[in-house]
Amino acid sequence: xxxTAYLPMLxxxxxxxxxxxxxxxxxxxxxxxxxxxxxxxGGPILSAIALCYTEVFRGTSLLVxxxxxxxxxxxxxxxxxxxxxxxxxxxxxxxxxxxxxxxGALSSVSVQQLEAARALNFNRFQTLFRISLPQAxxxxxxxxxxxxxxxxxxxxxxxxxxxxxxxxxxQSIRNITLDSTSIYSITLVCYFAMSLVLMVAIRVxxxxxxxxxxxxxxAHS
Amino acid sequence: MMYGYEWDTTTWxxxxxxxxxxxxxxxxxTLKAAAAGFSIALVLGLVFALLRRSRVKAISWTTAFxxxFLRDTPLLVxxxxxxxxxPDFGVVxxxxxxxxxxxxxxxxxxxxxxxxxGIEAIHxxxxxxxxxLNLTRAQTYRDIIIPQAIPRIVPAMGNxxxxxxxxxxxxxxxxxxxxxxxxxxxxxxxxxxxVPLTLVGLIFLLxxxxxxxxxxxxxxxxxKAGIPLR
Numbered sequence: 001x002x003x004t005a006y007l008p009m010l011x012x013x014x015x016x017x018x019x020x021x022x023x024x025x026x027x028x029x030x031x032x033x034x035x036x037x038x039x040x041x042g043g044p045i046l047s048a049i050a051l052c053y054t055e056v057f058r059g060t061s062l063l064v065x066x067x068x069x070x071x072x073x074x075x076x077x078x079x080x081x082x083x084x085x086x087x088x089x090x091x092x093x094x095x096x097x098x099x100x101x102x103x104g105a106l107s108s109v110s111v112q113q114l115e116a117a118r119a120l121n122f123n124r125f126q127t128l129f130r131i132s133l134p135q136a137x138x139x140x141x142x143x144x145x146x147x148x149x150x151x152x153x154x155x156x157x158x159x160x161x162x163x164x165x166x167x168x169x170x171q172s173i174r175n176i177t178l179d180s181t182s183i184y185s186i187t188l189v190c191y192f193a194m195s196l197v198l199m200v201a202i203r204v205x206x207x208x209x210x211x212x213x214x215x216x217x218x219a220h221s
Numbered sequence: 222m223m224y225g226y227e228w229d230t231t232t233w234x235x236x237x238x239x240x241x242x243x244x245x246x247x248x249x250x251t252l253k254a255a256a257a258g259f260s261i262a263l264v265l266g267l268v269f270a271l272l273r274r275s276r277v278k279a280i281s282w283t284t285a286f287x288x289x290f291l292r293d294t295p296l297l298v299x300x301x302x303x304x305x306x307x308p309d310f311g312v313v314x315x316x317x318x319x320x321x322x323x324x325x326x327x328x329x330x331x332x333x334x335x336x337x338x339g340i341e342a343i344h345x346x347x348x349x350x351x352x353x354l355n356l357t358r359a360q361t362y363r364d365i366i367i368p369q370a371i372p373r374i375v376p377a378m379g380n381x382x383x384x385x386x387x388x389x390x391x392x393x394x395x396x397x398x399x400x401x402x403x404x405x406x407x408x409x410x411x412x413x414x415x416v417p418l419t420l421v422g423l424i425f426l427l428x429x430x431x432x433x434x435x436x437x438x439x440x441x442x443x444x445k446a447g448i449p450l451r
Contacts, residue, residue, distance in 0.1 A: 059429040060422040063390040064401055068422060071414035149293060156295035160394060167298055180305035188294045188302060195293035 003182040006173050013169030014190055020083065020165060021152045021194075024090035028151065029144070031095025036102025041128060050099065057096030063157055065089050070161045086158035094151045101143040105136035137209055145202040149195050156191070166190060223403070228411060236416045240407055244420055247400035254321055254399060255386045261325025262381070266332030271362065273337060291330035297391055299323050304395045320392035328385055335377045339370035372448040379436040383429055390421075400424065 038050035057065065066089050073080060080088070109132045117127040159168035170187040174180055222228070226242050229235040272284040291299070300323040307314065314322070343366050351361040393402030404421045408414035 055430070056426065059387075059426040061387040061390045061401065061425050063393075064404075064418060064422045064425060067401070067405065067414070068418045071408070071418065075415060153293070153295040156297040157391070159297070167295065167301075170298070171301070174301075174305065180302075181309055184298060184302040184306055187298050188290075191294040191298060192290055 003179070003186065006177075006183060006186065009169050009173060010166060010186060010190065013164060013166035014194070016083075016164055017152075017155055017166040018194065020087055020090065020158060020163070021148075021155045021198075023087045024094060024151050024155065025148050027087065027091035028094030028098055028147075031091060032098025032102050032144075035095060035099035036106065037128070039099060039103040040106045041124065054096045054099045057093050058100070062089070062093050062154055063160065065093060066157060066161055082158075082161050082163050086155075086161060086163050090151060090155060090158070093154065094147055097147055097150075098144065101140050101147065102136070105139040105143075106132055108139060109135050141202070141206040141209055145199065145206070148198055148202060152195060152198055153191070223407065223410075228407065230411050230413055233416050236411075236413065237420055240417055240420070243403055243407065244400055244417065244424065247398060247403040247421075248424060250317075250397065251386065251389045251399040251401075254317065254324065254389045254392055254397065255382065257318075257321035258324030258328065258389075259382050259385055261321060262328035262332050262385070263378070265325060265329035267336050267367075269329055269333035270336035270340065273333065274340065288330045288333055291327055296323060296327045296388060297394065299327060300391060300395060316392075316395045316397050320389075320395055320397045324385055324388065324392070328381055331381050332378060335374050335381070336370070338377075339374040340366055342373065343369055372443065375443065376436055376440050379432070379439065383432045383436070386428060386432070387425060 035050040035053050038046045039054070040047070042050060066086065069085055069089050070082070073085060113131055113135065114127060117131045122131065155165065156167040159165050159171065162168075164172075166187060170183050174183050177183070223243050224246055227239065228243075229239045269284055269288055273281050273288065275281045275284070300320065303314075303323050303326075304316070304319050307319070347365055347369070348361065351365050356365070389399055390401035392399055393405065396402075398406070400421045404417035405414075407417045
């Protein structure tokens, strides 16, 4: 069988990989901001909860988390299809790392900015959303870019909980044809290409964030 | 039963205590795989970093491409590639070595960037002094630059070691029986996945918390010993 014959099936897998990765990045970003802000602004109890979340998802292996949720969720009566489980676990994992990025960027906003906000009688929400976050988001972009690539790479693990993503398709074609060399070479190139596209997309987003088109102009500029 | 240990699934406490010895055997495999993989990553990463700094454009660009490719493709697929493709070319390695090699290759791409940062952080005066002393480029790297660069990148390398420990469960897909593989196997036989998987998760959490505390300590000790970290 010619290697071009594999492409339709691999493409189908690649669309699943792309869907899962994008969904996990979006949900993960929301989780990252939620828990990252809680870490900084949440008070003792809420920030302790956020700390537990980040430590658990950063400290245990992603594959263990995937299998755990795959087998554990049905036991408590929540049965999702594997794709939803895969997306949620990937998102929670990325969210754990992302929350640390958000926390780091928020705590690196200079004290003078916060003092100025206070002098202007901004309340906590105004300070957070109009002063801290717009400056912090620019700082976060490179780290979030790396996290997005990392999520794409880790999404290959969902093939192990029977989701037909790119890696899964490659495995099934190999099991039929035994033509390992060309299948895995094509798969690696596909992942590399997707990473490059993702990188370009992140650059574009970063460009817009830097120009201040997404968030209101920060007070100091 | 596995490795001579009988399991007892009557309550979760007896289940946990009865499978703990099996999981701990898996833990030694996990740590061995991480140690082997990290050794490969440390050596290969330095080679990549030096080749990347080569003055021959063809060499430095090829290395840059290889590093980028290794960094941007999943460990799992690289592992399958090595596991299934190498035998086609007559290289038959045990699964453990294939796994360690895959971990090593992926992390060599990461460590090479750390080495590069460490080498570039050395003041250019050191290079000028070496030139003045008539040292060759190789001598300068060996005796001047690398000995100064290595102590300051220790914490960054430590972070990658912790990350690598957490990625070793991937090796279970090529039949390396580390913690996670054993937990899955116990689950398959007893139909009780939750306890073994939770146990493995907790052991990973404990491992990473200990390692992070150690690294934190290291970051405080090193500057006091006169080694700048940046």
